[in-house]
Amino acid sequence: MNAIVNKLDRASMKEWFEHMHRSPELSMQEEKTAQYIAGIVRDLGYEVEEGVGKHGIVASLKAGNGNGAIGLRADFDALPIEEINTLPYKSGVTGVAHLCGHDGHTTMLLGAAKYLAETRNFNGTVRLIFQPGEETMQGGPAMIEDGLFERFPVDAVFGMHNMPGLELGKLYFTPGDVMAAVDNWEVEITGKGGHGAMPELSIDPVVAGSSLVMALQTIVARNVSPANRAVVTVGAFLAGNAGNVIAHSAILRLSIRTTTPEDRAMVLNNVRRLISSQAESFGCTFKIREGVPGAVLVNDAAETEKVAEIARHTFGDDEVIYPGPTYLGSEDFAFMLQKKKGAYCFLGNGDTKMVHHPEFIFNQGILPIGAAYWVALTEGYLR
Template identity: 75%
Template sequence: MNAIAKQLDTEAMRQWFEHMHRHPELSMQEQRTAEFIAETLRSFGGYEVETGIGKHGIVATLSAGSGDKTIGLRADFDALPIQEQNNFAYTSTVDGVSHLCGHDGHTAMLLGAAKYLTDTRNFNGTVRLIFQPGEETMEGGPAMIREGLFERFPVDAVFGMHNIPGLEEGKFYFHPGEMMSAVDNWEVEIVGKGGHGGLPELTIDPVVAGSSIVMAIQSIVARNVAPANRAVVTIGAFIAGNAGNVVAGNAILRFSVRTTTQEDREMVLRNIRRIIDHQSQSFGCTSEIRVGVPGAVLVNDRQETEKAVSIAQTAFGEDQVIYPGPSFLASEDFAFMLQKKKGTYCFLGSGPGKMVHHPEYYFNQQIMPIGAAYWVALTEGYLR
């Protein structure tokens, strides 16, 4: 652990983290969480705190010295619609909602850095702390941008970070260029004709049609995406009926499509529409596609990535920084911020454990001072 990490208020970070973990709120519904974050920032003194940006977004600004450079640091704070299956003293108190991606930890780390920065002011310029809602649904980043995030709060570069189980605890992983995929979240309703399970000839079964669609969709990536590229289609929900002896009247499919090139994205989505339409008709059903908020490929600026790598190596040692690191087919709406401003996004390894979005995932609190120290080092290094 480096010198900065040893000076951070780790007990405060633990308390902030556990409070948010107990009281999770879904994407774009994070009113209480936003109020907690804003109140905590104001308690530090020194920050200009603006709230309500993109519904629940917050920007806290702190200046020191006479420098004219400005850096943006971003953390997310929304939770997931998943029932937590852990048994901690701070387990979620909200049925069916929990922080199983570590956004509570991300926010606690940035708050820890915020307190240290206002206490020390060992930089020359301006730091803007961006606390973003709605990452899981790809809504929060675009909402803040639409409401003038970078016009109202200009930055020269913007940086993000995410914990990743399975990567070595406490190490930083940087990747130049395309690091995470675009995502498209769709819902499809297949409408048939319900009836008695023993009289199928009087029904039109949407479950059979939906099952055929699920299997056919899986062939798109395997047979249409070049092996050198990467893409995946995941059907995460298939909802129909509630009794074994009843043919349901309709079925719902919810799925995500992840691609790494615009050409593949257009082709995959086009083929999905074709399959849904034709398969539904072949079984006598109708279908309706409801399109969610599309994501974007997260592209790190090479120069800013190398600058962040150098700062991290100086602060933590070269053996703690992996460059180039891995890329993933997960998605992040920080991609939209990187379309507007140069910057980079990195992973912080959290060691062994269940992957994010698993009911038994837990955020490794041991990495909180390391993540917070990175934010401090990046600010002090960028704003020399």
Template identity: 60%
Template structure:
């Protein structure tokens, strides 16, 4: 056990966690959290820049003459989920909650920030990235577009997420692809509405949409190799309001997940071609509205091994798992890892409800573990 883990102000970290948990904000609305974070960082002596990527905050601390520059990232946004767990520090905002643990991620990084500012046991430049809007895959692209890496150059960037189902407090590392790319698209089919008793006077987009839903399911089953992985889900099918009215339009909302860039390209092209063919077959118009382009999260193999060695030194071999699991979920940290070498790890949250579930609860015993890991990364990379 390192000195940091022994001397961390765990009560302060928990206080940050409780405050952030009680005051959740959705993507690009995290002004209260941003103000809270910025105030603390300034108090501890960081150079603070607010408003990067709308509501992002970066704290920079340069110590000594070291040339190495690293970034530690935490996400700050919450979800539009009504919290069901009866916690003494439960959300005070109706219909919004930190049921993914971003409040804990931020609290852990704040705990490390305070310790590192006080001890200054490093030589180089430390950049702390508090990022908005991870849940909609838009915060990282927004911060990058706002000049994140030009204004705060980094040689390596690091991220961490809690994961229910993995043993509490254990850190999991995997080099290479670890999380899927997500692409959220909307397809609008336009026909001709009519009275339900006169279908011959209509061009029915609902029937076309029903056919399209089924056809899209063949993309993975008949085009993706069994040893590969992909998902095409239609999560919403919106058409009509009454049983006796054939609607004018039908809207499908899709979420696709892919683990390889080439698989992603194939899946998206298949969605386009099947939609076009279905629209032509049913004589309806169509429009495909593409969302934020997805990216596979790929850990730099060399830097991942360095982090494994650091974690083993801090916590012991039994607390570090490598290679760890990979997931079909997605993370916009992937966009950082496209710009500079990145390492993203998971900290086990134990046998709890899954993230995004109303009964999800973050295991607070992870708070000092996550903070100690960040401290160890900073002190070892910035020697």
């Protein structure tokens, strides 16, 4: 076992993780979680700035006389999903749970924070970036807009995510395009509500919305080259409350993922076109509410090779996979990588349910590995 792993405070990491898991908060509503994190790093001796991009935290620690600085980023928001398991530290909030592992990501960075504060075996400044609102793609842009990199300069920035289906405890690095751009849209279709027994007096937005759901599935199949990757998902369809009432309006929430600028422009234009034509054909009106514009997550090739080599030196060649996989999943860390060079890696969570599944369980066994990676990266980068 790696020497750093053996010296980590596992008991504290377990306590931090289980506390956050029991007390999840939704994106950009993480006030209590932010206070909890800030209290820990402040007690460890870091210079702490709260309220960066609403609930974001930057904790800085300098050692030696070096001028170099790196940023290590972890997210801490939860999802609007009811957790289904029997864990003793199960979510205590109805309909909200850490089912993507952001509580684990923050715990790993806190574990590294404690080790680095105690050993200070680096020369320069490490900045721990605790980010809210990743699930809604709001937190990263909010922190950047609030002057993240101007107020807290770094030479490079790094991120990490657990990943079910990848071998437990192994680290995966891929240069170049790693994750897709995502555009989260909400579409409101308005018809004319009425009695379910008299449809001729109504205009049914559920029928129009249902037709739209099916039509949207033709965009990727018939317009995106099979050599590229994209997906249009309707993750929510909200309308009505009773079987004998024709709803007045319907809400569809879309997740649109693309991997090239050209495909993104084409897919979004086709989504707009189909929303308009489908609504009009059923006699409905519509509104489109567009979310934060998407961005492909692009790892800097040189930085990816550098951190992969640090990981090999720390854990051994067999524990590092290079190049690793790419995903149509999305990350607002992409916006940070547009501003600073850096790399984003995956840490295998083993054979578990996928993230965002109600039965997903973050494997606590990887907490020390993730923390040790952050320590090794800091010590290796800031020699």
